[in-house]
Each structure stands twice: as structure tokens, then as C-alpha cells.
Amino acid sequence: xxxxxxxxxxxxxxxxxxxxxxxxxxxxxxxxxxxxxxxxxxxxxxxxxxxxxxxxxxxxxxxxxxxxxxxxxxxxxxxxxxxxxxxxxxxx
Numbered sequence: 643x644x645x646x647x648x649x650x651x652x653x654x655x656x657x658x659x660x661x662x663x664x665x666x667x668x669x670x671x672x673x674x675x676x677x678x679x680x681x682x683x684x685x686x687x688x689x690x691x692x693x694x695x696x697x698x699x700x701x702x703x704x705x706x707x708x709x710x711x712x713x714x715x716x717x718x719x720x721x722x723x724x725x726x727x728x729x730x731x732x733x734x
Contacts, residue, residue, distance in 0.1 A: 650730055657722040662692050662715040665727050670709035675729035677702045682723035686714045
């Protein structure tokens with residue numbers, strides 16, 4: 643995890659298998675979040691369904707949520723993708 647001076651945080655994750663994985667394993671409440679696909683396309687969505695495609699070079703944008711609730715999985719079996727999530731923590 644990298645925290646920037648203005649409160650933005652980034653995390654990187656490379657899939658280790660073809661099963662759905664959380665973007666992060668801890669509560670990370672955000673006001674804005676971009677998830678960028680760096681290598682190999684992925685699907686993203688909720689715990690029960692990852693049906694939205696995320697091609698290489700594209701990003702998904704979210705507002706007001708918890709990064710722990712976002713799941714990703716490989717688009718093609720065995721082709722482990724890498725994402726970077728950049729988010730602004732939600733102010734309490």
C-alpha cells in the first residue's frame with residue numbers, strides 16, 4: 643500500500659489463481675476509487691458475481707464503498723492479471 647501526501651492510497655494485486663479474490667483483505671472505505679487493469683484482462687464485481695469485464699489498459703470507477711467488497715478474477719484461466727486500485731479514503 644502506498645499513501646500519497648493528499649490522502650490518496652494505492653494498492654497493487656496480482657491474481658494467484660482463477661478463483662475470485664478480494665481487492666484487499668481489510669476494510670478500506672473510499673469516497674472515490676479507480677481500479678486499473680495492468681496485465682491480462684479480468685472480471686470484477688461482488689462476492690457472488692464477477693461478470694463485468696476489465697480489459698488491459700482500462701479502469702473501473704466507484705464512489706462511496708468499501709474496497710473489501712470488490713472482487714476480481716481472471717478472464718482467462720491461468721492468465722493471472724494485475725490490478726492497481728487508487729482510492730481516496732472516506733472521511734468520517
